[in-house]
Amino acid sequence: MPIDIPKFFRSVRYASKGLRVMVYSENNARIHFLATAVVIFLGFYLNITKRDWVNLVLCIVLVWITEAINTAIEKIVDMVSPEYRKIAGEIKDLAAGAVLVAALFALFVGVMTFKEYLPWKEWMTDLGIPLPAEEEEIF
Numbered sequence: 001m002p003i004d005i006p007k008f009f010r011s012v013r014y015a016s017k018g019l020r021v022m023v024y025s026e027n028n029a030r031i032h033f034l035a036t037a038v039v040i041f042l043g044f045y046l047n048i049t050k051r052d053w054v055n056l057v058l059c060i061v062l063v064w065i066t067e068a069i070n071t072a073i074e075k076i077v078d079m080v081s082p083e084y085r086k087i088a089g090e091i092k093d094l095a096a097g098a099v100l101v102a103a104l105f106a107l108f109v110g111v112m113t114f115k116e117y118l119p120w121k122e123w124m125t126d127l128g129i130p131l132p133a134e135e136e137e138i139f
């Protein structure tokens, strides 16, 4: 069976339309957009390593995928159950929970990554916050 190239490009266009609709209609997607822009800016500004780029891009992709699926689930629920139903609310909350897990994981990876590039010890000293005791490397 031959591959329909124009059909493939049409699908890419529809998929990018979906992402545009998501960014325009979902407040959380706009927050992800801002966070993505900040992470990419910081990545270039701090000249992070390739390995750190891979970790951060993985997190960005994970959050965007979960947000897109969450938005699709929200819209399906609104379509099939516009009236109040306990199960409809639970479905939406579960899908939102997936985004929260991905976003918290991304935040964790972001903090662990950028803390290596930022003079946080100097900042803590300037603010008069005592530094944690130096730990011996075990591994």
Ligand SMILES: Nc1ncnc2c1ncn2[C@@H]1O[C@H](COP(=O)(O)OP(=O)(O)OP(=O)(O)O)[C@@H](O)[C@H]1O
Pocket (backbone or CB within 6 Å): 026, 027, 074, 077, 081, 082, 083, 084, 085, 086, 087, 088, 089, 090, 092, 093, 096
């Ligand atoms: N049809 C429904 N039946 C029961 N509970 C619902 C229903 N729709 C939404 N809810 C509850 O309200 C919460 C918020 O829903 P939703 O995300 O649709 O609201 P919203 O934030 O106002 O929507 P939007 O993102 O479109 O602005 C859901 O997580 C769920 O707990």
